Amino acid sequence: MKSLSIRQREIMKMISQTESLTIDQIRKTVGISPATAYRETQALVQLGLVSKIPGGISKLEHSVSLCIQCGRDINPRAAFIIEQKDRIRISACCAHCGLMALSHRTDINTAMATDFFYGTMLNARKAWYVLSSEVNLCCHPSVLSFSSKKDADGFVKGFGGSVMDIGTVQNAINKMMEL
Ligand SMILES: [Zn+2]
Ligand SMILES: [Zn+2]
Numbered sequence: 373m374k375s376l377s378i379r380q381r382e383i384m385k386m387i388s389q390t391e392s393l394t395i396d397q398i399r400k401t402v403g404i405s406p407a408t409a410y411r412e413t414q415a416l417v418q419l420g421l422v423s424k425i426p427g428g429i430s431k432l433e434h435s436v437s438l439c440i441q442c443g444r445d446i447n448p449r450a451a452f453i454i455e456q457k458d459r460i461r462i463s464a465c466c467a468h469c470g471l472m473a474l475s476h477r478t479d480i481n482t483a484m485a486t487d488f489f490y491g492t493m494l495n496a497r498k499a500w501y502v503l504s505s506e507v508n509l510c511c512h513p514s515v516l517s518f519s520s521k522k523d524a525d526g527f528v529k530g531f532g533g534s535v536m537d538i539g540t541v542q543n544a545i546n547k548m549m550e551l
Pocket of ligand 2: 465466467468469510511
């Protein structure tokens with residue numbers, strides 16, 4: 373899956389200020405053809421960022437666009453998306469919250485994390501995580517996701533933290549968050 377294009381970002385920005393958008397509104401505001409507007413909105417629907425409605429798109433339900441764990445706005449740079457067995461997608465603001473949410477649930481189909489370097493979505497079970505680096509995008513302790521261990525190791529050299537797989541990082545966060 374690719375990261376968002378400039379146009380897709382523009383559409384996301386438009387929809388954050390309103391409830392729904394028609395293909396025609398998007399076409400006019402972004403200055404693209406109807407076919408392109410349609411293609412871009414389809415991509416956003418597939419990523420689970422907006423809902424499809426006749427003739428356009430609408431914002432996801434409010435509860436879906438806020439983090440299921442801590443309630444903050446979803447940061448597209450760090451988002452962690454979980455698909456439940458009933459196919460409903462829920463989102464967490466970052467890997468920190470996403471991994472915490474995952475650890476006490478068994479009704480999960482798939483989970484996707486955002487690659488810190490490339491902004492692409494990746495299978496959360498195969499990702500490498502950097503815990504407690506100096507870079508804090510969202511929740512504390514910071515957890516960043518990488519598709520390659522080499523990238524994660526390289527990042528740690530410059531910004532500290534530890535490289536972990538999903539099981540190890542989940543245990544570590546849950547320990548750190550215990551009261
Ligand atoms: Zn959160
Ligand atoms: Zn967060």
